[in-house]
Amino acid sequence: MNPQRDVLSDALREMSDASPQASPELGASLGEAFARHHARRRRRNRTAIVIGLAACLAISVALLRANKQTNTARVARPISEVAKTPSPEQKVVVPESWKPEPPTITKAVAKPRLNATKINKPRNQGVEAQPASEQTGDFVALSTFDPAVPLGESRMVRMDLPGSALQQIGYPVDGQLLDRRILTDVLVGQDGMPYAVRLVQTRNVH
């Protein structure tokens, strides 16, 4: 090896070793800058999360409202359609042995049944005397329904009720139907409380 270069290299190395260092303040200020930067970043992330959650909440509320409006619109549809599509959780299983045939009650509501025909088919107002076939949907449980009470000891009463009365016992009725009379089968429990309701649609038979 060239001894001259060795001397130069040694001198350079010595110079490198003797080089000054960065001041400790630089390290401290950079440490602070690091802490500040990440504190800001964490704040930004938290804000983004909060905004995201708020957006999710707003969307959920909007969806719930839309759903509610849809349900109300469903009630506002013809009664026959409402009776066909009760919400699944409100369905009441009625025993097979149970028949809605109390003749006296049926007679009592024979006349009002024509009123129900009026609701569905207003054009047929003049054909009251024609025989009618009826169509019923599933029972919709009311808030008074107690699953602990056996249904076998309950009875069904067919009634022609105004919409407002149905609403009072807890059946969801659209505002437009409050004044109208609706033919209804009411499941009355042993204790005399209405447990469930189903709407009856009647059709004239030619």
Next chain:
Amino acid sequence: MQVRSWGMRAGQRMAHAGSEDQELLRQLARGNPAAFQTCYERHQGPIFRFVWHMSGNRTTAEEVTQEVFLQLIHKPQKFDPAKGTLAGYLFGIARNVMRRQMAMSFLDVPLEDEELSDDPALAADFDMLTELDRQERLELLHKSVLALPAAYREALVLCDLEEMSYPAAAAILNCPEGTVASRLHRARAMLKSRLQSMRCVR
């Protein structure tokens, strides 16, 4: 070998680089202050010395070092391990920042690039260099290094002062290894000539 109190030379540091640096950087990006401290302690010395030898100005060296680490704090994801080591990446930032700073100042005015002679008389020994007082010698050397043109000075600082390998220096300087070798050779020759002209060598 003399041990530095503030860490290894860049060449030694780069030899140890790799997955350790990646893990450090990952922790740093997550906001771990200990990771940043470790990273700073590892790399600030070589970066600061490089800028100091290149600029000859302590303030510039501190400013550039600060800028390098601020960039690392704000954009750690910019470092791509596939492209090289963290030390190389930091040196690259330092070089760019320093260039910008020096373009705006008059610090980087190299002394006249003298025509080098192959005169055997110039290949004198360096006895005087060894005989000089240590402080004088260091000052003289520092001035001589600063007087070199920037391209040669970079090669000399990286390879001779920071003991980097040719490939590592070539990666930082964005040039082939052969270019680094020839620049280094020329830088040494110019340095020798400068020292002779200053009557440090016989």
